[in-house]
Amino acid sequence: MATILLFCAVLCETALFAFIVLSALRERAALARFVRAAVDPDRLKDIAMQLPGAFRAPATQFAGELARKGSLDDLVTQAVANAANTTFGLGLAERVGVGITLSFVVFAPLASAMFGAAASIGEAGEAARALSGPMLFLEAKGQIDPSFGVLDAAVRSTAFLLAGGVVIGAAHWWLLRSEVREARFVLAVLRAAIAARPGATAPVSGRLTQLLAPERSLGPPIAAFAFFFAALAAGWLSLFATSSIRQANAADVYDVWPSDVRAPFKTPLGMSIPPSSGGGEPINATLATLAIGPERIEVAGELLGDLAPAFAPPGRLEVAPAVERALSSFKRGSTELEVNLLVHADVPMSTVITVLQFMRNTHNLRRAHAVFARGVAEDEEGRRLLAGVVIQLVPPVTIDPNKRPVTVQLSGSTVTIDPAGPDATRLERSGTKWRTQLASVVQKKALASRGDNPQVWVAARLAEEDLTYGSFVEVLGAADSTCGRDSDCGVPGLGIRYYLDR
Amino acid sequence: MDATGAWSIVLAGTLLVAGLFAWCARRARATTTTVTRLVDLALGGRADEARIQARNASAELGPVLDALGGELAPPRRRPYWRDAVAAALTPLPLVILSVFAFTGLRSAGPDRVELASAVLIALGILLPICAAGAFAIIAVARHTDRSMRGSCVTLLARNVKGAVDAEVADALRRGANLRDPRGD
Numbered sequence: 001m002a003t004i005l006l007f008c009a010v011l012c013e014t015a016l017f018a019f020i021v022l023s024a025l026r027e028r029a030a031l032a033r034f035v036r037a038a039v040d041p042d043r044l045k046d047i048a049m050q051l052p053g054a055f056r057a058p059a060t061q062f063a064g065e066l067a068r069k070g071s072l073d074d075l076v077t078q079a080v081a082n083a084a085n086t087t088f089g090l091g092l093a094e095r096v097g098v099g100i101t102l103s104f105v106v107f108a109p110l111a112s113a114m115f116g117a118a119a120s121i122g123e124a125g126e127a128a129r130a131l132s133g134p135m136l137f138l139e140a141k142g143q144i145d146p147s148f149g150v151l152d153a154a155v156r157s158t159a160f161l162l163a164g165g166v167v168i169g170a171a172h173w174w175l176l177r178s179e180v181r182e183a184r185f186v187l188a189v190l191r192a193a194i195a196a197r198p199g200a201t202a203p204v205s206g207r208l209t210q211l212l213a214p215e216r217s218l219g220p221p222i223a224a225f226a227f228f229f230a231a232l233a234a235g236w237l238s239l240f241a242t243s244s245i246r247q248a249n250a251a252d253v254y255d256v257w258p259s260d261v262r263a264p265f266k267t268p269l270g271m272s273i274p275p276s277s278g279g280g281e282p283i284n285a286t287l288a289t290l291a292i293g294p295e296r297i298e299v300a301g302e303l304l305g306d307l308a309p310a311f312a313p314p315g316r317l318e319v320a321p322a323v324e325r326a327l328s329s330f331k332r333g334s335t336e337l338e339v340n341l342l343v344h345a346d347v348p349m350s351t352v353i354t355v356l357q358f359m360r361n362t363h364n365l366r367r368a369h370a371v372f373a374r375g376v377a378e379d380e381e382g383r384r385l386l387a388g389v390v391i392q393l394v395p396p397v398t399i400d401p402n403k404r405p406v407t408v409q410l411s412g413s414t415v416t417i418d419p420a421g422p423d424a425t426r427l428e429r430s431g432t433k434w435r436t437q438l439a440s441v442v443q444k445k446a447l448a449s450r451g452d453n454p455q456v457w458v459a460a461r462l463a464e465e466d467l468t469y470g471s472f473v474e475v476l477g478a479a480d481s482t483c484g485r486d487s488d489c490g491v492p493g494l495g496i497r498y499y500l501d502r
Numbered sequence: 503m504d505a506t507g508a509w510s511i512v513l514a515g516t517l518l519v520a521g522l523f524a525w526c527a528r529r530a531r532a533t534t535t536t537v538t539r540l541v542d543l544a545l546g547g548r549a550d551e552a553r554i555q556a557r558n559a560s561a562e563l564g565p566v567l568d569a570l571g572g573e574l575a576p577p578r579r580r581p582y583w584r585d586a587v588a589a590a591l592t593p594l595p596l597v598i599l600s601v602f603a604f605t606g607l608r609s610a611g612p613d614r615v616e617l618a619s620a621v622l623i624a625l626g627i628l629l630p631i632c633a634a635g636a637f638a639i640i641a642v643a644r645h646t647d648r649s650m651r652g653s654c655v656t657l658l659a660r661n662v663k664g665a666v667d668a669e670v671a672d673a674l675r676r677g678a679n680l681r682d683p684r685g686d
């Protein structure tokens with residue numbers, strides 16, 4: 001619809017510009033014929049009747065009086081006064097009507113795109129009511145993005161239409177404004193008078209035309225230049241002032257993360273949170289935190305043990321009464337424990353799994369939210385936005401045991417999807433495209449295989465347990481990412497739930 | 503802040519633009535009628551009466567007053583600051599709507615989705631209305647300018663004829679040779 005309206009608007013502007021130029025040329029040619037015919041006053045009236053509409057009446061009166069041998073001075077003075085009182089072009093009502101129509105024609109594409117965008121926002125809001133979590137963002141983004149793309153195109157095309165309108169306005173001002181047409185007619189009358197009666201005197205009309213001659217000073221051009229320069233400077237200043245906004249818009253990053261869980265806890269001193277440029281969901285800050293590294297292992301703020309040098313698996317972990325007391329408040333009557341897992345990026349997965357197994361055996365730890373740092377939206381204190389992917393320590397009971405689950409296997413610098421299946425996909429974790437490819441393959445398979453299960457489950461398998469936690473989380477986050485590109489877009493992930501497949 | 507505010511701004515903005523245009527059109531009609539009456543008075547031989555009425559009328563009739571006074575000068579432009587102010591006020595509803603949208607959408611209220619839709623629709627309605635209003639006000643101002651200029655030229659022609667006739671009569675009285683005034 002916006003395209004059709006734009007096409008109509010461009011046609012209208014083109015037709016208007018052509019009309020202005022052709023009208024000016026036609027008027028000049030007609031007045032030139034009028035002047036040439038002045039040597040034969042009897043024929044002049046016929047030529048005057050052929051002039052464009054607004055010129056016809058004063059020209060006919062002039063020609064008639066000239067043929068009747070009236071006073072040349074009176075004739076010319078009368079013609080000049082008539083020209084000054086003639087409404088050239090459209091009358092006031094028609095002018096206002098054309099202006100209103102043109103305004104609506106020029107802004108119709110933009111208005112149509114705005115209405116479309118408003119409708120898509122409403123539809124996205126309705127669709128999102130039944131959803132929650134990351135799927136809400138994905139559903140809304142999918143509905144809103146296309147219409148805002150149309151709106152962007154409509155704004156650009158309206159800018160061009162407005163520029164076209166300025167050109168048309170300038171052309172009209174130069175060729176067809178009333179003062180120009182009046183001057184053109186007066187000049188033709190004076191030349192016709194000279195041709196008809198060479199040598200005759202006309203003191204009154206001579207002095208009158210001197211007083212009415214257009215100003216030839218430099219004032220108006222200087223004023224026009226100053227206005228143009230000021231408008232140009234204002235335009236560039238506004239572009240400069242809004243450059244950060246346009247840069248942020250062009251980056252295609254969405255600020256949708258809840259403000260209260262962007263970085264809900266401080267990381268231990270010296271800990272390097274692993275990064276990922278997509279995936280994950282907002283942190284649940286009500287859970288206990290299991291922190292591994294760089295030197296200690298702590299849960300709910302209580303020491304569990306010290307890490308051996310080079311982050312080797314701890315030889316011995318003990319359950320102190322303080323840990324029991326601290327964890328009891330987080331269990332809230334349930335026998336299962338769920339934690340936020342904060343691990344130094346360089347800690348090997350063997351150490352992480354050892355600690356997780358210990359917590360499972362002693363405190364019935366079932367689920368950990370592996371925390372990583374997203375690549376966008378730093379909070380006011382400069383900390384990275386934190387997200388988490390869910391890692392279940394045992395396969396969930398909701399998975400159909402007869403179906404082979406989607407499996408992501410990590411080893412060294414490669415990641416393999418469904419290594420035991422007929423369509424295994426192997427990706428090298430180098431370069432810039434592997435994250436997008438991983439997300440595409442994993443999500444397509446996982447969504448196809450989930451059946452009636454509302455959750456999307458993927459098995460995470462480690463072929464080498466000395467892989468670092470940073471690499472492990474980077475792969476899980478990339479597979480969960482909904483950005484469709486390697487750079488972070490600020491949107492939560494699809495909501496894939498992982499379970500350790502050993 | 504909710505969508506009702508946006509609709510209120512649309513309604514108020516449309517009324518403002520229509521009101522500004524109506525005010526300019528009414529002023530223009532009054533000016534044109536007055537000028538026509540004054541010119542008729544002057545051409546009917548009652549120039550003094552016309553001059554008194556022009557002096558007592560609005561300052562907009564300054565150019566006509568100069569012409570009625572017999573000045574031999576190019577017609578002055580009509581003061582256009584009122585029309586400029588009226589045209590400059592036509593984008594005001596858009597500015598108010600933008601400020602309303604900016605503050606409303608940055609708050610954490612539950613009606614932001616509805617507000618965003620309403621703001622977009624309101625913008626789509628107000629943009630052409632404000633542009634059309636500005637165009638119409640400028641068209642009315644130009645028409646009034648043209649009308650007043652035509653009246654001034656009519657009076658100026660009469661003044662020039664009177665001045666030339668006076669020069670010729672003076673030359674005849676002095677017995678000087680009549681020279682062609684076009685010689686200068």
